[in-house]
Amino acid sequence: MHEMSLCEGILDVLQQQAKQQQFVRVKTVWLEIGKLSSVEPDALRFGFDMVMQGSLAESATLEIIEVDGQAWCFACQQQIIIEHRYDGCPLCGAYQLQINDGEQMRIKELEVA
Numbered sequence: 001m002h003e004m005s006l007c008e009g010i011l012d013v014l015q016q017q018a019k020q021q022q023f024v025r026v027k028t029v030w031l032e033i034g035k036l037s038s039v040e041p042d043a044l045r046f047g048f049d050m051v052m053q054g055s056l057a058e059s060a061t062l063e064i065i066e067v068d069g070q071a072w073c074f075a076c077q078q079q080i081i082i083e084h085r086y087d088g089c090p091l092c093g094a095y096q097l098q099i100n101d102g103e104q105m106r107i108k109e110l111e112v113a
């Protein structure tokens, strides 16, 4: 399950930040997940609890913020919202799209102690 390794990546970041900013516990993690990132929020939640066990983020709350997929449609010359990576433009059906948001997975904010 690739969500497990994503959670291990999150833990690495938390540990680095803890060193830099000198906190010892993470209480809440706000994670931004783009709808085009192919990350399953439910699987991620599950993996998160397992991976964080015994770490500085044990029993931390994971808040997932889903970000819409956004793309530029060359035919319509405007910004559109897409649900899936290989969707066409909802307005004109064209597939010539430049995706510019919704592929990310990143830590947006932390509540620490």
Ligand SMILES: [Zn+2]
Pocket (backbone or CB within 6 Å): 073, 074, 075, 076, 077, 089, 090, 091, 092, 093, 094
């Ligand atoms: Zn279009």
